[in-house]
Amino acid sequence: MSIRMFRYLLFFILLHITGLACSQVNVRLFYGEQSDALVIRIIRGEYQIMADGRKVGSVGIDDMLFVSRGDGTVIVSFSDRPGFVADSIWLQSSGIDDIFSLKRVGVDDRFTEFDGNMAIENDLGTLLVINNTDIEKYIAAVVQAEGGHRAHPEYFKTQAVIVRTYYFKHNGKHGDEGYDLCDDVHCQAYLGRCIEQAIFDAVLSTAGLVIADADTNLIIAPFHSNCGGETVAAEEVWLTGKPYLVPVIDPYCLFSRNASWEKRIGRQEWVDYMRDSGYSGDEGAITTSFSQVARTRYYIAGDFRIPFTGIRNDLRLRSSFFSLEPDGETMLLTGKGYGHGVGLCQEGAMVMASRGFGFDSIIRFYYNNVTVMDVSNVKITGQEVETF
Numbered sequence: 001m002s003i004r005m006f007r008y009l010l011f012f013i014l015l016h017i018t019g020l021a022c023s024q025v026n027v028r029l030f031y032g033e034q035s036d037a038l039v040i041r042i043i044r045g046e047y048q049i050m051a052d053g054r055k056v057g058s059v060g061i062d063d064m065l066f067v068s069r070g071d072g073t074v075i076v077s078f079s080d081r082p083g084f085v086a087d088s089i090w091l092q093s094s095g096i097d098d099i100f101s102l103k104r105v106g107v108d109d110r111f112t113e114f115d116g117n118m119a120i121e122n123d124l125g126t127l128l129v130i131n132n133t134d135i136e137k138y139i140a141a142v143v144q145a146e147g148g149h150r151a152h153p154e155y156f157k158t159q160a161v162i163v164r165t166y167y168f169k170h171n172g173k174h175g176d177e178g179y180d181l182c183d184d185v186h187c188q189a190y191l192g193r194c195i196e197q198a199i200f201d202a203v204l205s206t207a208g209l210v211i212a213d214a215d216t217n218l219i220i221a222p223f224h225s226n227c228g229g230e231t232v233a234a235e236e237v238w239l240t241g242k243p244y245l246v247p248v249i250d251p252y253c254l255f256s257r258n259a260s261w262e263k264r265i266g267r268q269e270w271v272d273y274m275r276d277s278g279y280s281g282d283e284g285a286i287t288t289s290f291s292q293v294a295r296t297r298y299y300i301a302g303d304f305r306i307p308f309t310g311i312r313n314d315l316r317l318r319s320s321f322f323s324l325e326p327d328g329e330t331m332l333l334t335g336k337g338y339g340h341g342v343g344l345c346q347e348g349a350m351v352m353a354s355r356g357f358g359f360d361s362i363i364r365f366y367y368n369n370v371t372v373m374d375v376s377n378v379k380i381t382g383q384e385v386e387t388f
Contacts, residue, residue: 024116025138025167027131027190028174030104031182035127037068037105038120040091043113045098051076051086059091068105069122088121096134099193112192115141130179139163140194140203146223147346149196155350156202157359161372162221162344163188165210168375169218211363211370212378213244219370220245222343226258228321228336230295231366237309237340244368245342247295252355253348258338261318264330273314279304289325295341299324309340343367 046060059065066077070085077083091100093116100118101111116133133141139160147159166188171180173187183190194200211219220242222234231248235241253259265273267287274286285301298305308320322335337345344366352362360372 023135024132025135025171025181026119026179027133027138027187028177028179028182029114029129029131029190031184031187033107035069035104035107035129037066038102038127038129039105039111040065040067040100040102040118041111043099043101046094047098047100047117048092048094049076050090050092051084052088056084057081067120067127069125069127072122074120074122074127088119091118093117102129113195115193128178135167136203136207137194138190139167140196140199141192142188142190143199143203144194144196145189145191147199151198151350152353153198153202154353154357154359154362156199157206158344158349158353158362159223159346160199160203160206161209161211161359161363162223164206164208164375165218165221168210168378168380169220206359208374208376209372210375210378211367212373214369215379216371216373216377217379219367221367222340223346224337224339224341224343225345226253226256226319226337226339226347227341227345228259228319228338229254230321230341231343231345232295232320232341234342236295236297237342244370246368248366248368250345250348250366252351253337253345256347256351258318258347259336261322261335261338263315263317263333263335264327265315265333267326267329267331270331274301274304274306277306277310277314279306287326287331289323291323292321293323295321 041064042059042061044061046058048055049057049059064079067089068075073085073087074089075083075085076089099113099115101113103111114131114133115137116131119130119132121128142163143156143159146163147156170187173181181187211221213219222245227250229250231250233241233247234245271283271286279286279301281302281304290299292308296308298307299311311317312320317333317335319335319337319339319341321337321341322333325332325334344363349362349366352365363372364370
């Protein structure tokens with residue numbers, strides 16, 4: 001058995017010993033980023049410090065730990081006591097409401113607060129930092145990160161059900177790496193503990209509720225900022241379609257902040273981009289006006305076609321829903337919406353909530369032929385990968 005696998009097994013044994021495994025989620029922090037040194041500060045409660053499975057001390061409110069990467073080890077130091085070196089450390093909270101904060105030395109300007117427990121080890125040239133926290137607190141934190149701090153309660157409930165659905169659909173996505181999910185947006189954005197009571201209330205009031213398709217399977221529940229008045233079928237963005245991810249005409253988001261956008265691109269830059277993309281025809285055909293009144297899949301010039309989603313990704317546009325017109329030495333792109341356009345439109349959902357729609361109605365407006373039900377009644381199948 002490798003040392004790395006032994007550490008993972010030890011980590012999960014600790015979870016079971018403390019009775020946390022069934023209701024907790026393990027989230028890797030700083031995914032895809034380098035972490036060489038951390039400062040940890042205890043905000044509330046008392047934490048036991050475990051080093052390689054042995055208790056070596058404790059820390060309380062305002063105590064600080066300094067953790068850095070050694071030669072295959074973790075170096076821990078304090079301001080008021082001797083430090084130590086270990087393969088891995090585990091900070092175990094003494095109560096359900098304990099809070100710690102941390103920041104990366106030389107990287108982060110401020111501390112970020114987290115609920116629950118924490119494990120740290122030196123892994124593949126960086127500090128592997130895992131936050132072990134309650135599932136519902138995790139859901140609340142993701143709702144705050146994805147949906148903001150200020151919104152109608154029914155919108156927060158909508159987002160909570162979506163986030164919970166994603167969690168149960170994808171929990172264990174990083175299981176072979178020693179944790180369940182990460183804090184990157186390819187799992188779900190996780191930026192620290194939730195501080196908004198309205199979000200906690202929404203999470204608690206929808207506890208256990210998820211979204212299922214007509215066969216009671218958990219759905220993939222994508223969302224985006226603004227659809228520009230029309231959502232997109234899954235097959236327009238992904239490799240395959242889903243019967244519950246079909247186009248929806250959305251009148252609710254049309255006057256929201258991200259409903260429209262403009263971008264200018266140099267005329268020659270646009271021509272060069274089209275040439276690089278395979279266009280070989282007359283330049284005039286790609287420098288004339290093109291109007292995308294309703295969403296279409298391809299930009300077409302003669303026999304040449306390129307997906308609007310490809311143009312969006314290549315040119316880093318806010319959406320693939322845009323029209324084009326020449327303006328002197330530039331090309332003016334006038335667009336609608338923000339994001340990939342599949343599934344729930346967040347700004348549309350916010351307006352629906354403000355107009356009296358309940359979370360169940362909002363969900364069923366954007367996802368076709370689905371049911372909101374308790375997770376105990378759904379079929380949880382293998383993970384699926386979305387490609388935006």
